[in-house]
Amino acid sequence: MTPVPIPRMRAAVVGLFATAAALGSGHLVAGITGTRTSPLVAVGNSVIYLTPEPVKEFAIAVFGTGDKMALMVGMTLVIALLAVCAGLLSRRRAWPGAALIAVFGLVGVSAAVASSDGGLAAALTSLVVGVVVFWWLHHVAGMASTGLDSDRRRFLITTGITLVGAGVAGLAGSFLQNATGVSTSRRTAAARIPEVPSPPVPRGADFASSGTPTFLTANRDFYRIDTALTVPQLRAEDWQLRLHGMVQRELVLSFDDLLRRRLEARQITLTCVSNQVGGNLISTATFTGVPVRDLLLEAGVRTGAQQLFTTSVDGYTAGTPLDVLLEPDRGALLAVEMNGEPLPAEHGFPVRMVVPGLYGYVSATKWLVDAEVTTFDRPHYWERRGWARQAPIKTESRIDRPQPGPPVPAGAVTVAGIAWAQHTGIDRVEVRADGGPWQVAELAVDVSRDTWRMWRAVLQLPPGEHVIECRATDRTGQTQTPRRQGVVPDGATGWHSVRITCR
Ligand SMILES: Nc1nc2c(c(=O)[nH]1)N[C@H]1C(S)=C(S)[C@@H](COP(=O)(O)O)O[C@H]1N2
Ligand SMILES: [Mo]
Secondary structure, X not given: OOOXXXXXXXXXXXXXXXXXXXXXXXHHHHHHHOOOOOHHHXXXXXXXXXXXXXXXXXXXXXXXXXXXHHHHHHHHHHHHHHHHHHHHHOOOOXXXXXXXXXXXXXXXXXXXXXXXXOOHHHHHHHHHHHHHHHHHHHHHHHHHOOOOHHHHHHHHHHHXXXXXXXXXXXXXXXXXXXXXXXXXXXXXXXXXXXXXXXXXXXXXXXXHHHOOOXXXXXXXXXXXXXXXXXXXXXXXXXXXXXXXXXXXXXXXXXXXXXXXXXOEEEEEEEEOOOOOOOOOOEEEEEEEEEEHHHHHHHHOEOOOOOEEEEEEOOOOEEEEEHHHHOXXXXXXXXXXXXXXXXXXXXXXXXXXXXXXXXXXXXXXXXXEEEEEEEOOOOOOOOOOOOOOOOOEOOOXXXXXXXXXXXXXXXEEEEEEEEEEOOOOOEEEEEEEEOOOOOEEOEEOOOOOOOOOEEEEEEEEEOOEEEEEEEEEEEOOOOEOOOOOEOOOOOOOEOOXXXXXXXX
């Protein structure tokens, strides 16, 4: 116990800096032990895992693909606040603050235990360093409160060293994590993947000049959705896939084993079930990989099996109906390349699954490491959280131009957008203004039924406010339903509409 209470400011510094030392040292140990799961990340992953479904949906709706950044910023603020509280609780005695720090430390440890990705050593380091540094800084701060200049100087120097040490440890941890990351593995993989000529995209497959996206989405612009707070770093050399369960012959494949099989390249449009009407969680790439059907036939699926249950290195799972995967012309791939380069780490390097016509959450497992042939008794990641077990992509369309914003000139207004009904194909898109008659839009050159189709039309609009709507009809003759439904449990429906002003 210190003779005089430590001033508030200094007490807060003790809490904050001890916490910084805890997180920095944990990050360093994570780097040394080769895990991406620093204590903060482990807690973040647990938060994602435990967050109730409506809150997660809310976060995706508000922050979109920035949802993880928002979570990290939010957690950092909460931790800083708790760190200040720990300091303020300990203006006389060290133990209340030290106890609070030990409690967060234990939260980190239990999160690391729950994670499949290691991080226990890092979390234990954070716990011990946090408590010890807190005790020590508290001791130095207590001596400084007696008023001697030399003691005050000592407090400044000690806290300075603590902060610099925490920073250096954190940077070193990040450096080590990057050094053991997958960038080298991706470069060498590029040379190992055999060249497979991909069908060229015909001219006139998009109306980019009229405001649609380009037909192929550049890898860096491709939408990204997953539950991973840090991108899993799985090297091709370490990759192994086990195809097992209800099969005649279990297959265990290395990356090179996979590449020795027949590879195919094709254009596929992926769509996320969380895509709102008018949303942008949809992109198209040329994927190259081994047909899933070939591997299933090689392994020999036993009767009674219903789904292929795929697991990612980070524990994420998806369940894909086997009758879909076994269709001779479905074209599902274990993809190794996206737009002619090895999969980017964010998109599942070294191997992911893609299945034309199914939403990503039931089919597009990234960082794939396990595939089990089984029955539907086993619920997959999102099925356990209330989403549909099976999820074919719904026929939908979107207006990309005009966008709501400043008034556009009245008269001939070009309206352009995309429509999709993967594995069925788009037959027609219609546009109308203000609930008037539907006008058939011009369709871009058809590439495949597994990709989006661009469209455009010219509407004659007088000055004033207008509501423009579009609807697509697929090749089974089904016209997109106007009934508005949210994304849960199996994808949004409804017509996209845009309100504009003409002058
Ligand atoms: N390992 C893993 N794979 C995953 C997911 C995930 O959370 N983890 N999300 C799925 C979902 S919901 C979608 S829509 C697609 C998105 O793929 P992309 O990020 O490459 O666009 O990946 C799927 N594969
Ligand atoms: Mo998704």
